Amino acid sequence: MKTVLITGANKGIGFETAKQMAQLGYFVYLGSRNKIKGLDALNKLKSLGISNVELIEIDVTNIRSIKKAKQELENQTEVLDVLINNAGIAGAMPQNISAGNIENLRNVFETNFFGAVQTTQQLIDLLKKSNSPIIVNVSSELGSLTIHNSRQNPNFEIFDAYSSSKTALNAFTVLLANEFKNTNFKINSVSPGYTATDLNQYKGTQTVEQGAKFIVKYATLGIDGPTGGFFKEEEIPW
Numbered sequence: 001m002k003t004v005l006i007t008g009a010n011k012g013i014g015f016e017t018a019k020q021m022a023q024l025g026y027f028v029y030l031g032s033r034n035k036i037k038g039l040d041a042l043n044k045l046k047s048l049g050i051s052n053v054e055l056i057e058i059d060v061t062n063i064r065s066i067k068k069a070k071q072e073l074e075n076q077t078e079v080l081d082v083l084i085n086n087a088g089i090a091g092a093m094p095q096n097i098s099a100g101n102i103e104n105l106r107n108v109f110e111t112n113f114f115g116a117v118q119t120t121q122q123l124i125d126l127l128k129k130s131n132s133p134i135i136v137n138v139s140s141e142l143g144s145l146t147i148h149n150s151r152q153n154p155n156f157e158i159f160d161a162y163s164s165s166k167t168a169l170n171a172f173t174v175l176l177a178n179e180f181k182n183t184n185f186k187i188n189s190v191s192p193g194y195t196a197t198d199l200n201q202y203k204g205t206q207t208v209e210q211g212a213k214f215i216v217k218y219a220t221l222g223i224d225g226p227t228g229g230f231f232k233e234e235e236i237p238w
């Protein structure tokens with residue numbers, strides 16, 4: 001059975017991704033920074049008849065927590081086939097770059113960028129043991145500089161901390177994919193699209209089922225799949 005770790009999977013898109021991956025036959029390590037919330041999520045899946053799932057406590061901003069999670073994973077599996085860096089925060093508003101609170105900017109980067117980088121660094125050896133390792137960095141169209149520059153979306157400016165953290169995450173995707181270009185690794189950024197979750201006070205226009213579908217597609221790529229790209233239904237410009 002292939003294995004997948006999904007960070008921030010106790011709710012929202014991460015939870016739905018865990019459900020869909022388990023239903024596809026993966027053994028799911030459901031990442032949650034809070035044990036009680038994680039156990040609730042685990043029990044929800046078990047009540048749906050899903051048993052190929054285990055809780056892993058992981059706070060992506062805390063290196064000790066990540067190392068502990070790595071140890072727990074190593075106790076349970078020899079190989080990690082898929083890592084989904086899903087944990088993310090929107091940050092406090094307002095976020096205009098000319099006057100936004102710098103601490104808020106740092107906090108958003110701490111989770112959305114540094115969190116994904118340090119989680120990946122700690123788990124890369126376990127991923128290397130897979131025949132076809134996959135990393136999905138859950139990004140957003142708000143991370144696309146091309147779209148920002150074209151000013152297609154009038155709301156874009158107010159999410160500057162969040163947007164720039166996702167741009168940085170996209171850079172991580174490209175650079176990591178380059179580093180592993182002569183291997184079987186598939187490393188991509190994927191946007192779930194504007195999805196109704198706590199992150200946006202349920203203003204998103206898609207359901208979590210719709211959002212998670214895109215992540216699952218790139219988390220289950222075959223050997224011929226793309227690497228170093230940015231996708232939703234189609235490729236998104238950087």
Ligand SMILES: NC(=O)c1ccc[n+]([C@@H]2O[C@H](COP(=O)([O-])OP(=O)(O)OC[C@H]3O[C@@H](n4cnc5c(N)ncnc54)[C@H](OP(=O)(O)O)[C@@H]3O)[C@@H](O)[C@H]2O)c1
Pocket residue numbers: 007008009010011012013014032033034037058059060061085086087088089111115138139140141191192193194195196197198199200204
């Ligand atoms: N919703 C959208 O429209 C949308 C669009 C594009 C991209 N995304 C991305 O999709 C991902 C999931 O977001 P969502 O909409 O499902 O939001 P959500 O419902 O708020 O879920 C976010 C998850 O991340 C977890 N998390 C936050 N900080 C963490 C940390 N330091 N360590 C570990 N876990 C942490 C949260 O845990 P707690 O429950 O403990 O807070 C929660 O499980 C994010 O990366 C987000 O940027 C969302």
